[in-house]
Amino acid sequence: MINQVTWIWYPGDFEIWLHEKISVLREERGRVYPPFWRLDAAYKSVRFRKECDLKMDDSITIYAEGDYYFEIDGKIIYSDIKNYLVTKGHHIINVKVYNPNTFPTIYVEANEIGSDSSWEASISEMKSEVVGCWNFNSSTDKPSQFKLSTEKIYSKLIEVKDNSTLYDFGKETFGYVILKSIKGNGKVSIYYGESKEEALSSKYCEVFDDINIDNGVSEDYPLSKSRAFRFINVVFDKTVEFDGLEALYEFLPLEYKGSFKSSNEMLNKIWETAMYTLQLNTREFLLDGIKRDRWVWCGDTIQTALMNYYTFYDLDVVKRSYIALRGKEPTDSNVNRIVDYSFYWFIGINDLYLYSGSCEFIENNYDKMVSLMDFCLSRLNKDGLVEGQGSDWTYVDWAEIDNRGEVSTEQLLLIKSLFVMEETAHMMKDFKREKIYGKIAEEIKLKTFQLFWDKDKEVLLHNRVEGKVLDKVTKYPSVFALLFDYLDSKQQVAIKNNVLLNDNIQKITTPYMRFYELSALCQIGESDYAMKEILDYWGGMINLGATSFWEAYDPALKGEEQYAFYGRPFGKSLCHGWGASPLYLLGKYFLGVKPLTPGYESFEIAPKLGGLEWIEGEVPTAKGNVYIYKDKNTIKVKIPGGKAYLRFASSTEPTSQDGVVKYIGDNIYELELLVLNKEVSINYEI
């Protein structure tokens, strides 16, 4: 079989090149603000190699980004390669490319030996790697020209002052503002606002552009930088005139594969707003937020990736993000410099494997998984526990918390990462490492529970400082211990009552940690409670006029206070990827679909009403879409493939023609579905 001919590059370098470009788009009041982690760049000199046994003569033409030389069977051909005849038989072809501007990439047009993933790339001509490639399938479709799509959008003029006009685009959006038919001479300032208040605050709005119009002759003036906004305030010299604002909305084309409807209108609005929030942040990479950082943060990525699996099921943007996050060797700091974010990187890759079923990403990145784990383990303290070293950032959450010393949450995340690495090493047949990872995981798990499980109070404590475990109880370790299933059933009940449902424990005020909190609650059967929280918390933002969900939301704050963060009046991002967590919660715990084995070879459907009349929706999987409907008596499902197990509570035994019903105790029945692509209906009673 002949593969699709495509542009190829050194593996990871498209992503790393793109990430470098994207990472420096952050501006703080007009000044560039590069990330504070190491900014890696693509290699500039790469050798591409193909060894082949040609069945017949082939004619090849090389297109390259960069200068190159071509070598066949050790002989350099000193010219551009156009319709160059390669005779049948065995050959070794090398194409060495130098590109100081973007990154070396080639497209080799040929019948049998065109550039595809059977080629190898090398940076020192020592070790060869399978090349990277991604959908750049014609000679003119050059990888370095990669751009998101754009579409014209329109605004409404909502306020006119002497030398300023305020426009509303109706909802949060992103793109390049266009000043219509501008003419004259003078200065124009564009103040961007996610809120009206922000746009009107020339002094404190987070993003602005100043431009000079020089003999404008009624032409549209598109701004050169893409920005996040809903409101725009334009302040201009009187010597300048223009005819309103439009914008080029910039977006990654995404298909809404997942869907959700229910009997609750607020919930439906939450789902739609969450979809739009996720969509805006799903771009070259999974960004944290579109206004301020525009960076790829692993804590954010692991969540938006999970949301993605239940909605767009765009695996490519997830892969791009994990490659970008990891960057290049050497590994001399944590991912994003944050201790927990290294751990999320392992866990996130495991999620990707579970939801996609593809081993390829792990195979291509296993070396980097090993070296990051080496790094993490090299930084354990003398007791063999995680403790931030030097300028490591032990983050956990935006909250008033004391993260000095050994933080129990960090231990739990490391334990999980080690179990992931144990499983991954097994898959890679690296049995020596498999054993080591498993052993260290068990040791740290034992120590963690010995230290932090308070037997009297039956809670997990937050941290130990200089050998002393402090009294402080936070929700974080409880949430992760539940999610990772590290508690026995007695501990689970205790944790639920003493911590998660205990009003005296410090509340979580970021959607970021609410993601895990509500997941944990759903996991231990508190889905009615979780549904109420979703409606209250995300409904609370909707009631404040949110058209996308926020970085943080504390219902107690009033008016403009809601917009402040990091000590700046408009510091808060009002369109933050992690704000969209209802997508994941509704898909996984209410529509109830989750893979049991990688790639949905087998999966569970365990729909929950959460107190509503009915819910309905689709969940994309590696096999296609799963359809689910549930009301108070009926469940309907349709599956595209895989072994599916429908689980539901019923007080009487249901029957089905389309699968095998099994009682598994506690009024729970399991229906193993036997038919594909056909709606299966079952009645239950509760």
Next chain:
Amino acid sequence: MINQVTWIWYPGDFEIWLHEKISVLREERGRVYPPFWRLDAAYKSVRFRKECDLKMDDSITIYAEGDYYFEIDGKIIYSDIKNYLVTKGHHIINVKVYNPNTFPTIYVEANEIGSDSSWEASISEMKSEVVGCWNFNSSTDKPSQFKLSTEKIYSKLIEVKDNSTLYDFGKETFGYVILKSIKGNGKVSIYYGESKEEALSSKYCEVFDDINIDNGVSEDYPLSKSRAFRFINVVFDKTVEFDGLEALYEFLPLEYKGSFKSSNEMLNKIWETAMYTLQLNTREFLLDGIKRDRWVWCGDTIQTALMNYYTFYDLDVVKRSYIALRGKEPTDSNVNRIVDYSFYWFIGINDLYLYSGSCEFIENNYDKMVSLMDFCLSRLNKDGLVEGQGSDWTYVDWAEIDNRGEVSTEQLLLIKSLFVMEETAHMMKDFKREKIYGKIAEEIKLKTFQLFWDKDKEVLLHNRVEGKVLDKVTKYPSVFALLFDYLDSKQQVAIKNNVLLNDNIQKITTPYMRFYELSALCQIGESDYAMKEILDYWGGMINLGATSFWEAYDPALKGEEQYAFYGRPFGKSLCHGWGASPLYLLGKYFLGVKPLTPGYESFEIAPKLGGLEWIEGEVPTAKGNVYIYKDKNTIKVKIPGGKAYLRFASSTEPTSQDGVVKYIGDNIYELELLVLNKEVSINYEI
């Protein structure tokens, strides 16, 4: 004390940026030919940091290559920093710079806190390093604008044909050719030749330029690329006219600190030609040769650096070269991909320390010394010996040699590298590593002599393949074992007679390995023999018309055969750094000056006539120039500082007012010089 304000950058990044630029200047018949090792690039995003206690208010202005933001005491100042007032007291200043085009660098104008080596740089804001800087001492003298100097040179027209003219610049040179007053329209081809034959061979000359003249109006046309040449053949369309050739000679300004004269005119010519050869190759870095590779190779660098210490004593170009050779982490291949070249890197840095006395370079690069040694040790075979792994290149020399398996020369180079690292670790107070390196060195040394020392034949054998030591004897292991002083006196004599002076052993035909061969001979008292070899071998090239010394020279080859190499008729470089080794040999073994302790705190002067009537010269040292004259009865020396020991043979006891004479056996006397900057004269008899 306030330091000189200067441009600062992340340590090593100026060198790595410059090295990237220089490394891709190699062309093969018009096509770019990047190195086959990994080409590293400077970081693009760097944070510069200064913590200070200002005694009085300071006003600062920042110049940057790249975009930046300025932060003082945690607060970002959102503007260009011009005459910004920093009040007296304690401050932390950060300047974060992003530069995707060259590399981030800043110049901070201020009284107390101007940019200098007290600033730190960081790429992840985790670990800070002392910044790099080098003589860019004004705001307008930007590091990225670094250029060598140029000077007009002229040629002689020596041959005119119908549509071509041949020019001779009189000697090997380097630079940008200028077509004088060119006019008309048409194609002009410039064929460069280190020999006349090469310039006249449009098909096989290694380097050429094709240009198109489009309505030329009698203006000088300078070529855009710098090239090596002596002869230029210009082939042109008849529709083009020009008025001869000039060139801009491009060079690194260097001072001829060392000098040498003798009673032998050929030797004087050899010294001058060697100086010119070294000068042409001493550029941004110590290049191997100026025509073809124009690359930095460690095997070449270690030798040209040693020649440099006896001539230009330009330590900066040596440092730049060793930084460029090492590149960045991770260390996933040998230096230049060659096993021996990693070892030369350690030994070369030790030379630099010995000749300069400066610890700074080692302090700044110790981490990279450790990680390269880690890499080397990680690749030992199961018997704990060096053996090329994968596509490692075990080079040793250009010669018909079998370098399969364990090559004894490689073991000796590793042993020496380990002893260097033992000494370096001690200096860095890294006593744990000091012990490890010493132990491994002794173990490998023991094994090496057990395996390769043939007790019957009393020779060192070349290699072991698949467990079997082969019979082959080459000069290489003998030479290094002598130079590193790993032989007892009985072995030394045996090696001298059985190998080095044995005509049946394969001859060395590169100046590269003749460097070590003749050094070893001088070291064991064969300076008369070595002098004869120098006169024959380098004199042989002079007699063939060489104006600079060659990459390889085999007196047995005839006519144009001398120019062929690598299977190409003009493949040989006729101006190769390693061709200039008489500079080192004459300085160290005939003028006889060598440091005994780092930085010439103490040094030896042991002049040898090598059979000549007289020799005279100066050797630059860390203390200044040492003057030496010797004839058959007199020695005159003048030293600028340091403890100097003049050693010479005499059959009667000499006397001196200017130092203490000591007899040390075997008719050798040592005079410890007691006066500085005064010519001391002594008479001896032999």
